[in-house]
Amino acid sequence: GGLHNIxxxxxxxxxxxxxxxxxxxxxxVKPEVFVEAVREHEPDLVGMSALxxxxxxxxxxxxxxxxxxxxxxxxxxxxxxxxxxxxFADEIGADGFAPDASSATRKAKELLS
Numbered sequence: 001g002g003l004h005n006i007x008x009x010x011x012x013x014x015x016x017x018x019x020x021x022x023x024x025x026x027x028x029v030k031p032e033v034f035v036e037a038v039r040e041h042e043p044d045l046v047g048m049s050a051l052x053x054x055x056x057x058x059x060x061x062x063x064x065x066x067x068x069x070x071x072x073x074x075x076x077x078x079x080x081x082x083x084x085x086x087x088f089a090d091e092i093g094a095d096g097f098a099p100d101a102s103s104a105t106r107k108a109k110e111l112l113s
Contacts, residue, residue: 005026005027007049007051007080007081007082007101008024008027008047008049010101011047011049011080011101011104011105012024013101014101014102014104014105015047015104015105015108017105018105018108018109020045020105020108023037023041023043025037031058031061031062031064031065031066032065034046034048034062034065034066035065035066035069035071038066038069038071038074038075039069039071042074043075044075044076044112045075045076045077045078045108045111045112046062046066046075046076046077046078047077047078047079047080047104047108048062048077048078048079048080049079049080049081049084050079050081050082050083050084051081051082051083052082052083053083056081056083056084056088059079059084059092059094060091060092063077063092063093063094067093072093076095076096076108076111076112077093077094077095077096078094078095078096078097078098078104078107078108078111079092079094079096079097079098080097080098080099080100080103080104084097084099085097095111096108096110096111
């Protein structure tokens with residue numbers, strides 16, 4: 001639901017710099033696209049960000065879609081962005097929350113260790 005990608009791009013660059021391989025699905029990504037990408041690429045981690053509160057419900061819908069597809073247990077979910085909080089991450093069943101790109105990289109390493 002969002003068209004802003006500066007934060008997403010910063011996180012991607014930081015993660016690549018830390019040795020992660022990134023599959024960038026772009027902006028305004030539908031839950032079904034996440035499901036298909038998880039099936040195709042078999043990632044260890046899925047990251048989602050929101051700049052506006054109006055796009056946050058899509059994160060919950062994506063976690064639900066991964067669950068319904070039987071993929072949720074195969075991947076860690078990390079969320080962040082300006083309006084996102086740890087409380088919200090907990091409410092939607094994400095594995096982790098990061099308030100900024102640097103923290104996202106540290107949290108990803110923590111989740112995958």
